[in-house]
Amino acid sequence: xxxxxxxxxxxxxxxxxxxxxxxxxxxxxxxxxxxxxxxxxxxxxxxxxxxxxxxxxxxxxxxxxxxxxxxxxxxxxxxxxxxxxxxxxxxxxxxxxxxxxxxxxxxxxxxxxxxxxxxxxxxxxxxxxxxxxxxxxxxxxxxxxxxxxxxxxxxxxxxxxxxxxxxxxxxxxxxxxxxxxxxxxxxxxxxxxxxxxxxxxxxxxxx
Amino acid sequence: xxxxxxxxxxxxxxxxxxxxxxxxxxxxxxxxxxxxxxxxxxxxxxxxxxxxxxxxxxxxxxxxxxxxxxxxxxxxxxxxxxxxxxxxxxxxxxxxxxxxxxxxxxxxxxxxxxxxxxxxxxxxxxxxxxxxxxxxxxxxxxxxxxxxxxxxxxxxxxxxxxxxxxxxxxxxxxxxxxxxxxxxxxxxxxxxxxxxxxxxxxxxxxx
DNA sequence: ATAATTGCCATACATTTGTATGTTAATTTA
DNA sequence: TAAATTAACATACAAATGTATGGCAATTAT
Numbered sequence: 001x002x003x004x005x006x007x008x009x010x011x012x013x014x015x016x017x018x019x020x021x022x023x024x025x026x027x028x029x030x031x032x033x034x035x036x037x038x039x040x041x042x043x044x045x046x047x048x049x050x051x052x053x054x055x056x057x058x059x060x061x062x063x064x065x066x067x068x069x070x071x072x073x074x075x076x077x078x079x080x081x082x083x084x085x086x087x088x089x090x091x092x093x094x095x096x097x098x099x100x101x102x103x104x105x106x107x108x109x110x111x112x113x114x115x116x117x118x119x120x121x122x123x124x125x126x127x128x129x130x131x132x133x134x135x136x137x138x139x140x141x142x143x144x145x146x147x148x149x150x151x152x153x154x155x156x157x158x159x160x161x162x163x164x165x166x167x168x169x170x171x172x173x174x175x176x177x178x179x180x181x182x183x184x185x186x187x188x189x190x191x192x193x194x195x196x197x198x199x200x201x202x203x204x205x206x207x
Numbered sequence: 208x209x210x211x212x213x214x215x216x217x218x219x220x221x222x223x224x225x226x227x228x229x230x231x232x233x234x235x236x237x238x239x240x241x242x243x244x245x246x247x248x249x250x251x252x253x254x255x256x257x258x259x260x261x262x263x264x265x266x267x268x269x270x271x272x273x274x275x276x277x278x279x280x281x282x283x284x285x286x287x288x289x290x291x292x293x294x295x296x297x298x299x300x301x302x303x304x305x306x307x308x309x310x311x312x313x314x315x316x317x318x319x320x321x322x323x324x325x326x327x328x329x330x331x332x333x334x335x336x337x338x339x340x341x342x343x344x345x346x347x348x349x350x351x352x353x354x355x356x357x358x359x360x361x362x363x364x365x366x367x368x369x370x371x372x373x374x375x376x377x378x379x380x381x382x383x384x385x386x387x388x389x390x391x392x393x394x395x396x397x398x399x400x401x402x403x404x405x406x407x408x409x410x411x412x413x414x
Numbered sequence: 415a416t417a418a419t420t421g422c423c424a425t426a427c428a429t430t431t432g433t434a435t436g437t438t439a440a441t442t443t444a
Numbered sequence: 445t446a447a448a449t450t451a452a453c454a455t456a457c458a459a460a461t462g463t464a465t466g467g468c469a470a471t472t473a474t
């Protein structure tokens with residue numbers, strides 16, 4: 001059994017996980033101290049020692065950023081879901097987070113990426129299902145054949161992207177839905193980002 | 208366009224990516240020097256400068272381990288597939304790597320994990336399909352309801368795991384396949400690991 | 415009531431780390 | 445052929461980093 005963490009220790013562990021997941025590398029003591037407004041690294045040092053003692057992390061002595069999560073993939077981090085996005089017909093996107101999902105450590109999320117929950121089944125032949133959480137990276141240029149999130153008339157869609165001469169095609173893989181063709185200059189159209197990952201909880205689902 | 212890397216520069220970049228993907232954090236100059244047998248960190252330093260100049264990485268000055276991949280999710284790393292594993296009826300496992308898959312950087316792979324290609328469709332109601340690459344972590348204890356890889360009579364299977372009093376149940380989610388029940392003491396049965404992730408190439412598939 | 419834990423700070427120190435500079439040799443490019 | 449690039453080395457240095465130690469107030473456990 002794990003010993004309980006204090007509130008501050010939990011905050012620090014959360015920050016640690018957030019950094020590892022977001023930036024990809026653990027922070028230094030100085031990073032953590034700066035974030036929490038501590039004037040001294042030794043404060044963080046001692047918190048880490050306490051957290052390690054309780055078994056949540058493992059440190060490699062003398063190594064910079066040498067902190068590993070003991071919990072590994074068992075640990076889930078809450079992340080806001082920014083909206084719902086239609087794989088079938090367009091759905092309205094929400095201004096604020098509508099929900100939170102516990103994302104496992106395994107699903108490394110590049111910084112600036114965000115999460116959307118997929119509704120609808122137009123991509124079921126691409127094996128993306130209603131209820132799946134898609135990880136969207138807004139910093140990549142879409143290439144032909146990639147699955148993208150786009151805003152079309154104030155609604156968000158998840159479709160496969162194809163660039164033609166003067167238009168853009170957004171294709172569903174489910175033949176029940178027809179391909180959307182947009183002129184490149186169409187004003188209320190914007191590529192939001194590229195789907196770089198799909199997370200689906202491994203917990204039991206109704207068959 | 209990216210400038211070409213020399214053979215050594217490519218080796219160093221490959222090692223860098225391997226470390227970032229495997230260990231989760233970039234190596235220090237000393238780490239790289241040690242791995243390649245260099246007596247001096249400055250050698251690595253200069254290689255990194257060259258690699259950065261050619262646009263493959265970005266360095267945060269003065270920061271330890273402050274190396275980021277410019278290529279991000281565009282970069283794919285070859286990983287060996289160790290065998291095929293049956294989601295339907297058991298298949299033979301191969302002693303050596305049978306193939307290689309280009310795994311994207313997004314799919315962070317915990318160390319010691321390995322890849323298996325799924326054959327068969329007994330887990331299609333859990334949305335794991337024939338052809339998918341599963342990332343298997345051999346260091347985790349299986350919990351009820353998790354999807355595991357197990358060896359049964361010299362063949363490997365991917366099934367959902369349930370621990371009962373004296374037996375273990377390996378369930379398919381596809382009603383066409385029946386649940387396998389094994390006594391806990393059955394000699395030729397072993398849990399190989401837990402499926403911690405699924406990778407599926409986002410490239411176009413036949414609909 | 416006393417001891418232990420928590421939370422924060424300060425100072426000090428040895429390594430680690432990134433960086434700068436210069437040298438040498440082999441190879442490639444102009 | 446001359447110049448540039450590649451590849452490796454050595455030395456030096458400032459900053460970053462982890463660590464050790466001690467102090468102090470507040471809270472919690474015994």
